[in-house]
Amino acid sequence: MNVRIIIAVGALALAYGCAEDPPTIHEGETRVELTVVGDTSVYDTTTSTPVPLAGAEFTFASEYGKQFYVADENGRVVIDGLPSSFYNVAARARHPEFEFILLAGNLNDAPIISGSTLIDTIEARQIANTGVEIHEIYAGGPDNNFFYFYDQFIELYNYSGETKYLDGWIVYRVSGNRDEGGPGFDAGADDDIDGAIYIFKFPGEPGEKNIPFPPDSYVVLAQDAVDHRNSISTSIDLTNADWEFYNQYSSTDIDNPNVPNLSNLRSEKTVDFMINLVSDVIVVSNGEDAVWEDGIDIETIVDALEYQSKTYLLKTLDPRVDRSFALSPPKYTGQSMQRTEPGNDTNDGLLDWEQIPFPTPGYHK
Ligand SMILES: [Ca+2]
Ligand SMILES: [Ca+2]
Ligand SMILES: [Ca+2]
Ligand SMILES: [Ca+2]
Numbered sequence: 483m484n485v486r487i488i489i490a491v492g493a494l495a496l497a498y499g500c501a502e503d504p505p506t507i508h509e510g511e512t513r514v515e516l517t518v519v520g521d522t523s524v525y526d527t528t529t530s531t532p533v534p535l536a537g538a539e540f541t542f543a544s545e546y547g548k549q550f551y552v553a554d555e556n557g558r559v560v561i562d563g564l565p566s567s568f569y570n571v572a573a574r575a576r577h578p579e580f581e582f583i584l585l586a587g588n589l590n591d592a593p594i595i596s597g598s599t600l601i602d603t604i605e606a607r608q609i610a611n612t613g614v615e616i617h618e619i620y621a622g623g624p625d626n627n628f629f630y631f632y633d634q635f636i637e638l639y640n641y642s643g644e645t646k647y648l649d650g651w652i653v654y655r656v657s658g659n660r661d662e663g664g665p666g667f668d669a670g671a672d673d674d675i676d677g678a679i680y681i682f683k684f685p686g687e688p689g690e691k692n693i694p695f696p697p698d699s700y701v702v703l704a705q706d707a708v709d710h711r712n713s714i715s716t717s718i719d720l721t722n723a724d725w726e727f728y729n730q731y732s733s734t735d736i737d738n739p740n741v742p743n744l745s746n747l748r749s750e751k752t753v754d755f756m757i758n759l760v761s762d763v764i765v766v767s768n769g770e771d772a773v774w775e776d777g778i779d780i781e782t783i784v785d786a787l788e789y790q791s792k793t794y795l796l797k798t799l800d801p802r803v804d805r806s807f808a809l810s811p812p813k814y815t816g817q818s819m820q821r822t823e824p825g826n827d828t829n830d831g832l833l834d835w836e837q838i839p840f841p842t843p844g845y846h847k
Contacts, residue, residue: 511563512562512563512566512594512595512596512597512600513562513599514559514562514600515558515559515560515600515601516540516559516571516573516600516601516602516603516604517534517553517556517557517602517603517604518535518538518557518603518605519533519534519535520533520535520585520606520608521533521607521608522577522578522579522585534556534557535553535557535573535575535585535606536555536557537552537555537575538552538553538557538573538574538575538606539551539552539553539574540552540553540559540573541572541573541832541833542561542564542569542570542571543570543572543809544567544569544594544793545567545793545794546565549564553573553575564594566594566595566596567594568591568793569592569594570589570591570592570793570806570832571588571589571590571592572586572587572806572830572832573587573604573606574586574828574830577608584608584609585609586607586828586830587605587606587607587805588830588832589604590806591794609827609828609829612642612785612827613640613641613644614639614641614646614766614785615638615825615827616636616638616785616786616787617637617639617700617820617824617846618636618820618821618841618842618843619636619757619789619808619818619819620634620635620636620818620841620843621634621757621758621760621810621818622759622811622812622813622814622815622817622818623759623816624710624714624716624717624718624816625814625816626714626716626717629814630713630717631759631813631814632705632710632713632754632756633705633710633717633718634704634757635702635703635720635841636702636757636764637702637820637843638695638700638703638785639699639700639701639824639846640699640701641697641698641825642697643697643698644697645696646694646695647690647691647693648701649685649687649689649692650683650684650769650770651683651684651767651768651769651784652681652683652766652767652768652769653682653703653764653766654678654679654682654764654765654767654778655678655679655680655757655764656675656677656679656763656765656786656799657758657762657763658676658677658678658679659676660677662676663676663798664796665677665763665788665798665799666765666788666799666803667800668780669777670777672777673780673781674776674779674780675765675777675778675786675799675803676778677763678765678774678777680746680748680755680756681748681774682727682744682745682747682755683744683745683747684725684769687769688768688769700846701724701725702723702724702725702843703723703726703727704723704741704843705726705755705756706720706726706727706736706738706754707720707721707722707723707725707726707741708721708738709721716816717816718841718843720843721738722843722844723741724741724844725741725742725743726738726741726742726743726744727744727754727755728744729751729754730745730746731752732746732753732754735754747774759810759813759814760789760791760813761795762788762789763787763788763799764787764789765778765783765785765786765803766783766785766786767779767783767784768782768784770782780803785827786803786804787799787804787807787831787835788806788831789831790807791809791810803829804829804830804831805829806830806831806833807832808831808832808834809832809837810837811837816839816841817837817840818837818838818840818841818842819836820835820836820838820842820846820847821834821835821836821846822834822836823846
């Protein structure tokens with residue numbers, strides 16, 4: 483492999499040597515030397531001693547797509563010949579003792595430039611396991627020319643192996659807080675994330691057990707639980723959605739009486755739970771932080787995702803909640819965003835999510 487790269491670079495240099503105006507730096511003459519380390523202590527967390535993470539998986543994402551590499555026994559990858567760009571690099575490894583713990587870390591906007599060597603160390607952190615994940619976000623609307631996107635939905639999945647209860651849980655659209663670090667940033671460093679705009683809640687209170695969410699099952703939260711094919715032929719039927727966002731302060735929001743509602747906690751917001759088609763932050767909490775005005779307590783967050791249309795855009799969601807972001811498909815193409823596998827929740831949208839050609843409400847693929 484390395485020999486082939488050297489030959490290729492040699493041939494490239496030769497070709498450039500024959501050109502009239504040879505560039506001084508040859509595209510593709512990059513070198514990367516990255517090491518990933520992580521603190522693997524579990525019971526005694528008073529001492530933090532990062533150790534190299536042997537066999538860690540690296541993902542390099544740029545405008546050229548994603549590339550995958552595996553670290554050696556020293557937690558290290560050495561890569562030659564990546565195309566010059568700014569990369570978002572994610573690394574993750576299984577905890578050496580506990581299969582249910584992963585270690586994951588990121589290096590964002592890393593310049594990998596021809597003619598230079600990027601040498602760095604990624605510090606991976608352990609991932610909290612909440613048992614429920616946001617599994618799919620369909621935000622971009624169906625293939626249409628009428629700005630129709632009311633068939634949006636959010637899909638949850640229970641990967642915990644036990645029944646969870648959704649009583650009192652809250653779903654947030656977090657797109658505010660523009661002046662203090664951006665949506666989902668922990669403004670004030672007080673362990674809550676800020677910028678919630680829409681706040682819709684399941685019935686009941688946290689701790690009650692009236693809304694069971696069985697293991698290995700999906701829950702679909704529709705903007706409107708209707709057959710959207712009646713409006714746009716390329717859209718989808720959401721009459722079988724499990725839940726519906728219904729704003730009781732809106733005069734126009736649709737309420738399918740056969741589908742129970744999440745209701746709006748902000749009476750001054752009179753529109754439906756609409757999310758941005760290509761770029762937003764969605765948060766699901768267990769509802770135990772009832773005072774949303776001062777931010778959402780991080781310890782109550784079940785899952786959250788920031789999605790964006792470009793890899794180089796600024797990420798603002800607190801890294802304790804998710805360390806990167808998902809890449810959204812173009813709007814009005816009928817494409818969706820989903821985790822690569824059910825239960826694949828490493829708190830790293832870049833690794834965990836992929837674009838899919840059509841929405842899959844209530845199932846995977
Ligand atoms: Ca805060
Ligand atoms: Ca609605
Ligand atoms: Ca309803
Ligand atoms: Ca799905």
